[in-house]
Amino acid sequence: MIRILLADDEAMIxxxxxxxxxxxTGIEVVAEADDGREAVELTLAHRPDVALLDIRMPRLDGLAxxxxxxxxIPTTGVAILTTFxxxxxxxxxxxxxxxxxxxxSGDPRELxxxxxxxxxxxxxxxxxIAARMIGKLRGSGLSRSTTARAQVQTLTERERDVLALLGAGLSNAQIARRLHLVEGTVKGHVSAILTRLDLANRVQAAIVAHDAGITID
Incomplete structure (x- = not known):
């Protein structure tokens, strides 16, 4: 069961x-908050798997x-609810x-x-939002897709496979199962990808995968 903390200052949302x-049926909302400070307090109390946070909230915004x-609580994953x-x-x-x-306002299946x-x-x-975010994270010049494809070409074939699965949102354990590797090997590939592409985290890696058009289901 995935346990969720949901925070948004609008009750209807x-x-x-x-x-x-x-x-x-595999998801349970265990707590709800209408401001950012309460979201932090309830997360500390309930230790959910995911904290789903609106950006704009009183007392403490979703980013803070x-x-x-x-x-x-590093074990709680943070997901941001956004509007265009x-x-x-x-x-x-x-x-x-x-x-x-x-x-x-996106497809409920995406949520x-x-x-x-x-x-x-x-x-x-x-x-x-994936295509729009890449523009914020990359400089101007060549098109985003051209830049991303050039970056991907610097990777080994196995690293490209791992990057494609990162782009699909898979965890290290899921990637290991898909590629028939041990999880430690996948972790090493992810680290190498981040270093070689000068990326801060796996979300940025997922953006590159999306822009290069190499994500797979």
Missing amino acids: RAGVRAILTTD AGAEIIRA GEDDYLARALDSGARGFLVK IAGVHAVASGGAYLSPA
Whole structure:
């Protein structure tokens, strides 16, 4: 069972997100908060698998709350609920260690898929925002897809396989099963990918995979 902390200052949004999540029998919303400070306190109390946080909340915004949660409870994955037009906040969330970026008005299946990915140790970006985020993280010049494809060509064939699965939001354990490798070997490949591509974390790696067009289901 995936245990969720849901935080949004709008009761109707919380109700809608909760209704979507509870259509999956493997997900349980164990606590709800209407501000960022309460979200941190409830996360400390309930130790959920995933903290699903709105960006704009009173007392403490979702970015600051997420950063506190990640520092205090690294085992809780943080996913950010966003709306279109909040791209500038997403780079900050990425830097803080958030692993999920979900659009409130997106396909309900994306919300559920994102929660599963983050809970399993992977990363997830709603397709609608993945392409926009890459522009915030890469410089100008060549097109994003051209730049990403050039980066991917610097990897070994096995590293490209791992990167493609990172782009699909899989955890190290899931990648190991898919590629018939031991988990420690996958961890080594992920580390090599991040170093070679000069990336801070696996979410940035997932963005490169999306932009290069190498993600697989």
